[in-house]
Amino acid sequence: MRFSGKTVIVTGSGSGIGAVTARRFAAEGANAVIADIDFSAAERVAASIPGSLALEVDVTSRKSLGAMVRAVDTRFGGTDVLINNAATCSDASFLQIAPEEVERDLAVGLMGPFFASQEIVPGMIERGGGVILNVGSVNGLSYFGNEAYSAAKAGLLSLTRSIAIQYGRNNIRCNAVAPGTVATEYWDHRRELDPLVFEKAAQWYPLGRIGEPADVADALLFLASDAAAWITGVVLPVDGGLLSGNLAMARAVAPERSEPSGDA
Numbered sequence: 411m412r413f414s415g416k417t418v419i420v421t422g423s424g425s426g427i428g429a430v431t432a433r434r435f436a437a438e439g440a441n442a443v444i445a446d447i448d449f450s451a452a453e454r455v456a457a458s459i460p461g462s463l464a465l466e467v468d469v470t471s472r473k474s475l476g477a478m479v480r481a482v483d484t485r486f487g488g489t490d491v492l493i494n495n496a497a498t499c500s501d502a503s504f505l506q507i508a509p510e511e512v513e514r515d516l517a518v519g520l521m522g523p524f525f526a527s528q529e530i531v532p533g534m535i536e537r538g539g540g541v542i543l544n545v546g547s548v549n550g551l552s553y554f555g556n557e558a559y560s561a562a563k564a565g566l567l568s569l570t571r572s573i574a575i576q577y578g579r580n581n582i583r584c585n586a587v588a589p590g591t592v593a594t595e596y597w598d599h600r601r602e603l604d605p606l607v608f609e610k611a612a613q614w615y616p617l618g619r620i621g622e623p624a625d626v627a628d629a630l631l632f633l634a635s636d637a638a639a640w641i642t643g644v645v646l647p648v649d650g651g652l653l654s655g656n657l658a659m660a661r662a663v664a665p666e667r668s669e670p671s672g673d674a
């Protein structure tokens with residue numbers, strides 16, 4: 411049990427990657443805090459995790475985040491791991507996205523982790539250390555659409571390095587993961603528009619499939635664990651190889667070099 415006695419807050423864990431991550435931490439002994447703006451969703455997840463705590467938290471509000479940290483202190487005596495996972499992503503195009511949608515994607519995806527880290531760091535320093543993990547995206551490293559969301563995710567990588575460098579001597583580690591397409595509720599709307607969207611996305615992945623929430627959760631558990639004790643300030647793509655290159659392009663520009671690769 412890698413996380414016995416440890417307390418882990420996962421924001422946005424009423425759904426998707428966050429919910430699976432909270433469940434896996436709890437399965438390895440952690441006290442899981444399910445923090446979500448959708449309290450009924452948080453309660454549903456918490457109901458299936460014995461000993462967990464559901465909280466209604468809006469990560470765009472520093473006041474709400476302060477109340478979260480105090481509630482966790484009262485219930486569990488402090489926070490060992492904070493996972494900044496909540497995000498929103500407008501589907502509007504660059505020229506049509508409304509100012510309030512840009513503000514929301516930046517507020518939830520970037521300002522939220524900023525404020526949450528401000529709230530959590532003093533207690534971690536006092537307790538002798540901790541781990542902050544940020545759930546980024548391949549969109550923070552390369553272009554895949556959703557400009558406001560992508561800007562938030564790129565900023566999140568800068569925040570990851572800032573915290574890692576500034577608080578390393580306080581035994582606080584800070585790292586990020588950058589998932590590619592992951593099958594979660596987030597995609598429900600797009601799947602209604604195009605039921606084949608996952609199959610289409612899978613074609614772009616060198617490993618031949620899109621991700622499952624557990625793929626990301628496993629990476630987060632590793633980065634939170636003592637096995638990652640000397641890793642800080644990094645971003646780990648969890649993307650089935652997406653960012654590593656493009657075989658279709660390599661073949662298109664030099665077809666004579668093509669070799670069977672099992673994907674025909």
Ligand SMILES: NC(=O)c1ccc[n+]([C@@H]2O[C@H](COP(=O)([O-])OP(=O)(O)OC[C@H]3O[C@@H](n4cnc5c(N)ncnc54)[C@H](O)[C@@H]3O)[C@@H](O)[C@H]2O)c1
Pocket residue numbers: 421422423424425426427428445446447448451467468469470494495496497498518545546547548588589590591592593594595596597
């Ligand atoms: N699913 C993917 O394909 C994918 C790909 C790359 C990165 N990610 C990242 O993974 C993380 C989780 O994504 P997901 O697919 O599980 O999403 P999801 O939509 O299933 O879950 C997001 C959760 O965040 C909560 N939330 C939204 N605004 C909030 C706020 N202001 N305060 C607190 N909670 C709030 C929602 O209520 C929801 O429960 C996000 O950071 C997302 O950007 C997802």
